[in-house]
Amino acid sequence: MFEATAQNRSNRKVEGLFRLLFLWMTCMLILPVALILGVLVYRGGPAISWEFLFTQPLDNMTAGGILPALVGTVWLVVVALIASVPVGVAAALYLSEYAPDNRLTRAINLAIINLAGVPSIVHALFGLGAFVIFFRFGTSILAASLTLAVMTLPVVIVATRESLQTVPLAFREACWNMGATRWQTIRKIVLPNAISGILTGVILEVSRTSGETAPIMFTGAAAFIPFLPQGVLDQTMAMSLHLFVISTQVPDVPEHMPFGVALVLISMVLAMNGLSIAFRVYLRGRKKW
Amino acid sequence: MPEVAHAADRRDAAWWIDRAVQILVLAGGLSAIVFIAGIFVFITREGAGFVFDRFDFREFFGSPRWTPTSSHNPTYGALALIAGTASVTGLAMVVSVPFSLGAAIYIGEFATGRVRETLKVLVELLAAIPSVVWGFIGLSIMNPLIIQVFDVPVGLNVLNSGVILGLMAAPIMTTIAEDALKAVPDTYREAAEAMGATRWQVTLKVVLPAARNGLVAATLLGVGRGFGETMAVLMASGHSINLPTSPFDSVRALTATIAAELGETAAGSDHYGALFVLGIFLFLVTFAINFAADVFVRGGQRKHRRRGRRPAASANP
Numbered sequence: 001m002f003e004a005t006a007q008n009r010s011n012r013k014v015e016g017l018f019r020l021l022f023l024w025m026t027c028m029l030i031l032p033v034a035l036i037l038g039v040l041v042y043r044g045g046p047a048i049s050w051e052f053l054f055t056q057p058l059d060n061m062t063a064g065g066i067l068p069a070l071v072g073t074v075w076l077v078v079v080a081l082i083a084s085v086p087v088g089v090a091a092a093l094y095l096s097e098y099a100p101d102n103r104l105t106r107a108i109n110l111a112i113i114n115l116a117g118v119p120s121i122v123h124a125l126f127g128l129g130a131f132v133i134f135f136r137f138g139t140s141i142l143a144a145s146l147t148l149a150v151m152t153l154p155v156v157i158v159a160t161r162e163s164l165q166t167v168p169l170a171f172r173e174a175c176w177n178m179g180a181t182r183w184q185t186i187r188k189i190v191l192p193n194a195i196s197g198i199l200t201g202v203i204l205e206v207s208r209t210s211g212e213t214a215p216i217m218f219t220g221a222a223a224f225i226p227f228l229p230q231g232v233l234d235q236t237m238a239m240s241l242h243l244f245v246i247s248t249q250v251p252d253v254p255e256h257m258p259f260g261v262a263l264v265l266i267s268m269v270l271a272m273n274g275l276s277i278a279f280r281v282y283l284r285g286r287k288k289w
Numbered sequence: 290m291p292e293v294a295h296a297a298d299r300r301d302a303a304w305w306i307d308r309a310v311q312i313l314v315l316a317g318g319l320s321a322i323v324f325i326a327g328i329f330v331f332i333t334r335e336g337a338g339f340v341f342d343r344f345d346f347r348e349f350f351g352s353p354r355w356t357p358t359s360s361h362n363p364t365y366g367a368l369a370l371i372a373g374t375a376s377v378t379g380l381a382m383v384v385s386v387p388f389s390l391g392a393a394i395y396i397g398e399f400a401t402g403r404v405r406e407t408l409k410v411l412v413e414l415l416a417a418i419p420s421v422v423w424g425f426i427g428l429s430i431m432n433p434l435i436i437q438v439f440d441v442p443v444g445l446n447v448l449n450s451g452v453i454l455g456l457m458a459a460p461i462m463t464t465i466a467e468d469a470l471k472a473v474p475d476t477y478r479e480a481a482e483a484m485g486a487t488r489w490q491v492t493l494k495v496v497l498p499a500a501r502n503g504l505v506a507a508t509l510l511g512v513g514r515g516f517g518e519t520m521a522v523l524m525a526s527g528h529s530i531n532l533p534t535s536p537f538d539s540v541r542a543l544t545a546t547i548a549a550e551l552g553e554t555a556a557g558s559d560h561y562g563a564l565f566v567l568g569i570f571l572f573l574v575t576f577a578i579n580f581a582a583d584v585f586v587r588g589g590q591r592k593h594r595r596r597g598r599r600p601a602a603s604a605n606p
Binding site: 011012014015018019021022023025026028029030032033036039040086087088089090091092093094095097098099105107108109110111112113114115117118119120121122123124125126128129130133134150153154157181182183184186207208210211212213214217218240241243244247248255258259262265266269270273274277 | 303304306307310311313314315316317318319320321322324325327328331332334335387388389391392394395396399408410411412413414415417418419420421422424425426428429430456459460463487488489490492510513514516517518519520524544547548551552556564565568571572575576578579580582583
């Protein structure tokens with residue numbers, strides 16, 4: 001009954017061609033990166049050992065390990081999280097649970113988009129002008145982490161807002177009808193149902209924060225500090241800056257070392273992201289509504 | 290959120306806590322505005338001295354001579370830096386816009402089920418690679434490759450950083466463009482398919498025109514990303530002051546100049562102030578780009594809300 005006409009056949013051929021073209025374009029985005037990661041693993045893999053990860057750098061960073069950089073990155077990330085997660089979750093709660101559709105809300109949303117879009121080096125200038133100089137924190141973990149916190153705030157806000165909005169309105173309405181206040185509803189109903197989604201956002205922020213370089217260059221990270229930080233007012237080394245320094249600033253670094261650092265850094269970041277994605281997929285499968 | 294029915298005057302502890310929380314979360318929301326304003330205020334505060342004492346509009350935008358460390362006659366012409374940033378970003382967009390939109394169309398309109406989910410996850414992972422790692426890739430993998438393939442003496446140039454930047458910006462553009470395609474109501478597609486159109490015809494004649502605003506926004510955000518990228522451009526562009534005439538010229542970007550020079554300047558000096566002025570310029574341009582992208586996204590959403598269902602997603606970051 002439905003005989004394919006010549007027109008139909010040629011249409012289908014055109015469709016097939018475009019399908020292939022777009023598939024090819026997609027692959028062209030992904031394959032080069034896969035290839036590059038392969039090269040990183042191939043050339044950086046041999047550098048990695050327990051010693052590399054857990055000893056001090058030696059001989060002007062041309063030998064030894066990366067322990068202070070690893071520990072420094074952990075410090076920076078933890079302090080940044082402590083600063084930004086409460087603020088980000090509060091902002092997301094406001095936007096999702098309280099905000100009316102008015103000018104102020106639109107301004108907040110625009111500010112969030114811009115916080116995410118302002119160049120990282122401008123965040124660095126801000127961190128220097130505000131935290132290092134104006135608030136007199138000096139170049140310290142505190143100043144660097146606060147800079148990172150401001151920069152990654154949108155990550156927390158957006159992830160939290162999305163996860164709050166997946167909680168059905170009916171849940172809230174049921175609770176309000178029992179006479180609960182807005183906050184009681186949020187604490188007993190909304191947050192428990194959204195907490196895992198918020199957690200994926202936090203993991204994502206850890207990943208973003210640990211890879212950033214420019215914002216910490218002038219605010220608290222240093223090229224070489226031969227001991228581990230003792231508190232938030234110390235300067236520190238960091239993985240990302242360490243990679244920059246040994247690949248551009250230090251002469252005679254054996255080739256496998258920067259590749260090793262790059263591999264460790266990218267493994268950390270991708271592992272965090274993978275964890276966040278896996279968590280999200282798991283949650284989606286488990287959702288009861 | 291619909292209005293809650295207010296319980297008849299019940300100002301007990303729970304009520305007061307509720308009030309306090311409401312103020313707290315409002316403060317959280319306002320913090321985003323405070324921070325973005327703070328960024329502008331603090332970089333302007335540090336750059337103000339230079340703007341009043343030394344800044345010369347014609348020199349800044351008209352002269353390619355950036356010699357802040359010269360002892361007898363320091364000049365602050367940002368033209369070469371702007372040209373550097375523009376050439377690298379331009380090449381990156383030429384490389385990545387077609388591929389990102391193509392990938393978005395494949396993921397959004399052609400791929401289904403597991404393939405689609407896998408591709409989305411892969412694109413998301415690409416976006417996670419830190420910029421310093423991209424810079425290192427430009428330095429240690431692309432550099433020798435370009436020298437070998439094109440037989441040029443130096444491989445750190447517009448081509449290298451443009452390709453790196455293109456690969457960096459592509460995942461973001463793909464994600465936002467795909468969101469824009471997803472925001473086109475299915476009723477549009479169903480109507481076209483009912484008329485006997487193939488998937489490609491539907492995409493070309495119906496989905497792409499309907500999603501045009503969102504796609505423009507995706508491209509703009511990609512431009513913004515390229516414009517503001519720092520470490521990758523610093524490491525892969527060659528970092529030498531040049532008005533580029535070919536993709537094989539080394540250039541220097543605005544962002545990279547700040548990153549490379551700020552550590553060596555004395556706070557309060559002209560040079561220091563000039564770097565903050567570059568920062569103000571970067572801030573204003575990216576603000577304008579993000580604002581424009583937001584306007585386009587909103588325009589697109591409003592259109593669909595009028596004619597079809599509510600969109601499934603917006604292009605927020």
